[in-house]
Amino acid sequence: MAFLMAPGNYSSPAAISEFLLICFPGYQSWQHWLSLPLSLLFLLAMAANATLLLTIWLEASLHEPMYYLLSLLSLLDIVLCLTVIPKVLVIFWFDLRAISFSACFLQMFIMNSFLPMESCTFMVMAYDRYVAICHPLRYPSIITDRFVVKAGIFIVARNALLTAPIPILSSRLRYCGKNIIENCICANLSVSRLSCDNFTFNRIYQFVAGWTLLGSDLILIFISYAFILRAVLRIKAEGAAAKALSTCGSHFILILFFSTILLVVVLTNVARKRVPMDILILLNVLHHLIPPALNPIVYGVRTKEIKQGIQKLLKRRV
Numbered sequence: 001m002a003f004l005m006a007p008g009n010y011s012s013p014a015a016i017s018e019f020l021l022i023c024f025p026g027y028q029s030w031q032h033w034l035s036l037p038l039s040l041l042f043l044l045a046m047a048a049n050a051t052l053l054l055t056i057w058l059e060a061s062l063h064e065p066m067y068y069l070l071s072l073l074s075l076l077d078i079v080l081c082l083t084v085i086p087k088v089l090v091i092f093w094f095d096l097r098a099i100s101f102s103a104c105f106l107q108m109f110i111m112n113s114f115l116p117m118e119s120c121t122f123m124v125m126a127y128d129r130y131v132a133i134c135h136p137l138r139y140p141s142i143i144t145d146r147f148v149v150k151a152g153i154f155i156v157a158r159n160a161l162l163t164a165p166i167p168i169l170s171s172r173l174r175y176c177g178k179n180i181i182e183n184c185i186c187a188n189l190s191v192s193r194l195s196c197d198n199f200t201f202n203r204i205y206q207f208v209a210g211w212t213l214l215g216s217d218l219i220l221i222f223i224s225y226a227f228i229l230r231a232v233l234r235i236k237a238e239g240a241a242a243k244a245l246s247t248c249g250s251h252f253i254l255i256l257f258f259s260t261i262l263l264v265v266v267l268t269n270v271a272r273k274r275v276p277m278d279i280l281i282l283l284n285v286l287h288h289l290i291p292p293a294l295n296p297i298v299y300g301v302r303t304k305e306i307k308q309g310i311q312k313l314l315k316r317r318v
Contacts, residue, residue, distance in 0.1 A: 016179050019104050019191065020097045023088065023184040024278045035092035038289065042085045045293035049074040051310060052296040058316075059309035066128055067306075068148045070299060072155070073121050076114050077292030083110045084288040088184045104186040105167040111288070112188065112206070113163040116213040118291075120155045122255050123217040126224040129248040134231045162209050169202040170195075182277065184285050214262070221255055250302040254295055261287055 024031060052074050056062045084107070090096050099107075132139050166188050173195035183190045188206050192199040228248065264283065300306050 016175050018098045018100050018179065019186070019194075020180045021087070021091060021099055021184060021186075022097060022180055022182045023091050024281055031092045035089055038085065038092075038285070039089060041289050041293050042081060042089070045077065045081050045289060048296040048300070049078050049292060051313070052300065052306070055306060055309040055313050058313060062305060062309055065143045065145060065148045066125070066132075068145070069121060069125050069128065069151070072152055073118065073125075074296055076118050076121065077295055079110065080114050080118075080288050081292045083107055083114075084185055084285065088285055091184065099186065101171070104191065105171045107186045108170060108188055108191065109164065109167040111185065112166045112210075113160050116159040116163065116210070116217070117155050118258070119214050119217040120159060122251070122258065123220050123224075124151045124155065125251050126221040126248075126255070129251055130224040130228055133228050133248070159213060162213060166202070166206050166209065169205065170199070173197045173199060173202070183281055185288075187284065218259060225252065250299050253298055253302075254291075257294065258291055261291065 024034075053071055056067045056071050087099065087107075128143055131142050135142070170188055170192050173192060174197050175194055176196040178194045181190050181194065189199075189203060192202050225248075300310060
C-alpha cells in the first residue's frame, strides 16, 4: 500500500547501495514492547500452519482436493510471514534497518504476488464448495487431484506473471538521493517515491493489476456463494440446509476476514491525511501476520476431519 514519505536523509548517488527501513518513526521508543505481541503472533502463525501441513501430509483421510488447496493456502501464509515479520523483528530488537536493493525488491515481489495468490486460492476453494453443494454427484469427477494441480499452476503463474512488472519497474528507477523508507516493509510506492524519476506508470500499473486480480477473485467468490445460497434455499429436507452451509462456513469466515482487513488497509490509505502514518504502517504489518495466524486455527476448530487428524498427530507424538 502507498504511504506518504517524509523527507529523508540525502547521500550521493554512488553511496546508495541499500535502503533504510524506519518503522514507526513517531513511536520508536515503544517498538520493543510492540515486538512482543508480534513475536507471539508470528510463532502462532508458523506453528499453526506447520501443524496443519503436517496433519494433512500424514493423515491419509485428508488426501483430498479440498485439503490440498488448504495446504497451498498455508504455504502462501508461511512465505508471506517469513518475508515480512523476521525483518520487522530484527529492526525492533537489533536496530538493523538496512536492506539491500535486491532483498528489498524481492520482498516487494513476494508481497505483491503472494497476496493475490491467496485471493485466487480462496476463489478456487469457493468453486470447490460450489461444485460440492450445487453438483454433488459430479463432484468426484470435477474436483480431482489433476484439477488441483492445474489450479495450483494457474494460481502461481497468473499472479506471478501479472505482478512481476511492479518490482521490475521500481528497480529500474534511478535512486539518486533519499534512501530512507519510513515503513517496515518495501512497499512499492514507498520505495518508488524515493526515486528521481517519474513513477506514474509504476503507480498506475500496480493499481490496475491489483484491483484486476483481487477484484475479479472477489466477484467470482461472490457469484459462487450466490449460487450456493440459492441451492441451499431450495433444499427441503430438515437440517440439510444447515449441514450444507456448515461445509463452507470456515471458508466463508476466512474470505470475510481477508476482504475486511484488506478493505480497512485500503480505506485508511485513502484517508492517510487524516490517519497517522504509524497506524498505516501497523495495519500493513498486521495484514501480513493476522490472517496467516487465524486461517489454520479457523479450519482446525471448525473442520471435524482436521481436528481428528491433529488429535491423531498429537497421540503419535506422545
